[in-house]
Amino acid sequence: MSAKPEFIEAAKAGNVLARKCTKCNDLHLATVYFCKKCGSKEFEDSILKGTGKVVTYTIMTVPPAGFEDLSPYAWVVMELGDYDLRISGFLANIQKPGDLPIGAAVKVVDFDDRGIVLEKL
Numbered sequence: 001m002s003a004k005p006e007f008i009e010a011a012k013a014g015n016v017l018a019r020k021c022t023k024c025n026d027l028h029l030a031t032v033y034f035c036k037k038c039g040s041k042e043f044e045d046s047i048l049k050g051t052g053k054v055v056t057y058t059i060m061t062v063p064p065a066g067f068e069d070l071s072p073y074a075w076v077v078m079e080l081g082d083y084d085l086r087i088s089g090f091l092a093n094i095q096k097p098g099d100l101p102i103g104a105a106v107k108v109v110d111f112d113d114r115g116i117v118l119e120k121l
């Protein structure tokens with residue numbers, strides 16, 4: 001996953017950096033060249049609180065090299081707070097589906113070589 005330094009910095013502080021359309025306020029996560037909603041090309045940075053709910057996830061039993069101590073973990077898709085935005089990240093020590101119910105509250109806590117790191121709230 002490649003991410004911009006500003007995005008990584010925001011994640012380390014528990015936030016998610018999004019781009020907000022200055023015309024219609026629609027939020028975009030990735031760098032976009034025009035607003036998907038209104039077509040405007042003007043955006044401003046918007047720092048969103050990195051908390052939300054689990055939408056779906058996959059339990060990974062074979063970790064990438066260097067992350068063996070965190071195995072098994074889940075690759076989680078979460079929906080951010082009140083925003084219609086989804087991000088995905090890693091959540092350590094998830095062994096079975098019962099460990100992480102769909103809808104569980106999670107938050108962004110860090111960003112490392114794997115990408116966004118999440119924790120249960």
Ligand SMILES: [Zn+2]
Pocket residue numbers: 021022023024025026035036037038039040
């Ligand atoms: Zn727009």
